[in-house]
Amino acid sequence: MRPRATPRPELIGRLRAAGCVFAEEESALLVEEATSAAELDALVRQRVSGLPLEHVLGWAEFCGLRIAVDPRVFVPRRRTEYLVKRAARLLNARRAPRMPVVVDLCCGSGAVGAALAALAGPLELHAADVDAAAAACARRNLLRLGAEVHEGDLFDPLPERLRGRVDLMAVNAPYVPSEMIGTMPPEARLYEPRVSLDGGPDGLELQRRIAAAAPEWLAPGGHLLIETSRRQAPQTVKILAGNGLSGCVFSSRKLDATVVLGSAATADASRRGR
Structure with a gap:
């Protein structure tokens, strides 16, 4: 598993302005998931638009596992x-x-x-x-x-x-x-x-x-x-x-x-x- 990415202040600001309560943690996850600057920007835009973080990432953490989560599927709480x-x-x-x-x-x-x-x-x-x-x-x-x-x-x-x-x-x-x-x-x-x-x-x-x-x-x-x-x-x-x-x-x-x-x-x- 790759080490957790370092949060970026500019991304944290965008996420926080969009109402993301855990902006720092989300920023780190999005940076970790993206394979390029363009992909990162696309992921952040999806999240800022209101799409659930788990749908943006394509997975949810649950009981220590990464569970694949497709769009329009209930996100495990x-x-x-x-x-x-x-x-x-x-x-x-x-x-x-x-x-x-x-x-x-x-x-x-x-x-x-x-x-x-x-x-x-x-x-x-x-x-x-x-x-x-x-x-x-x-x-x-x-x-x-x-x-x-x-x-x-x-x-x-x-x-x-x-x-x-x-x-x-x-x-x-x-x-x-x-x-x-x-x-x-x-x-x-x-x-x-x-x-x-x-x-x-x-x-x-x-x-x-x-x-x-x-x-x-x-x-x-x-x-x-x-x-x-x-x-x-x-x-x-x-x-x-x-x-x-x-x-x-x-x-x-x-x-x-x-x-x-x-x-x-x-x-x-x-x-x-x-």
């Missing part, structure tokens, strides 16, 4: 690293002899799946997204890891052989209420697809659909991890409980992140309930 942390902890605590089956649902660029493969692999990893651009981007990040990427609405494109076999499902589904999309930063509402942001009237529409179908796909004792907001978390727990999944909330103040864990009954508990 740092808060989602907490979802990965909780998921990796569950996977690393498993004692089963077989390789765990993991699904990165609403995968976007595939960042969550890629990070889990790095932190808790080897995995039988599957990722799915309804957006064609996201699925294509996820393939760039995940196929080299031996994962399968599926394009379609939620569970629809998953192979039937996964039904009842998924040990962990990590979900970063859209959870922003529809009426709040207009209040989001321009980098999100102008450059990321609405389908990756809009969670319906109360932000929980996708969570309801996922919770309703997830028990059919989870293995006995399997887990569903959903990123949500601190405000929405109690309702998310109720949604999971209403579909037979015990739920609990985990939060990180440092990352301003909230994750709800839903757990399926174990095989023994299922037999006792018959």
Whole structure:
């Protein structure tokens, strides 16, 4: 890896004037990425125009990895690293002899799946997204890891052989209420697809659909991890409980992140309930 480039005052000034809060860090990254003065100028012009830094660079840093990010694809947020942390902890605590089956649902660029493969692999990893651009981007990040990427609405494109076999499902589904999309930063509402942001009237529409179908796909004792907001978390727990999944909330103040864990009954508990 090349050493981090020295920030240039003139570039920092241009970026800061455009409203870039972390102008010094961005300047260094743009200088490092460019292979010529002309390319650097083009990159800076894109950033000053409002294009997200990750789309300008073509990658986002996530859990210590460089994740390829194509234009019009959701940029992985740092808060989602907490979802990965909780998921990796569950996977690393498993004692089963077989390789765990993991699904990165609403995968976007595939960042969550890629990070889990790095932190808790080897995995039988599957990722799915309804957006064609996201699925294509996820393939760039995940196929080299031996994962399968599926394009379609939620569970629809998953192979039937996964039904009842998924040990962990990590979900970063859209959870922003529809009426709040207009209040989001321009980098999100102008450059990321609405389908990756809009969670319906109360932000929980996708969570309801996922919770309703997830028990059919989870293995006995399997887990569903959903990123949500601190405000929405109690309702998310109720949604999971209403579909037979015990739920609990985990939060990180440092990352301003909230994750709800839903757990399926174990095989023994299922037999006792018959």
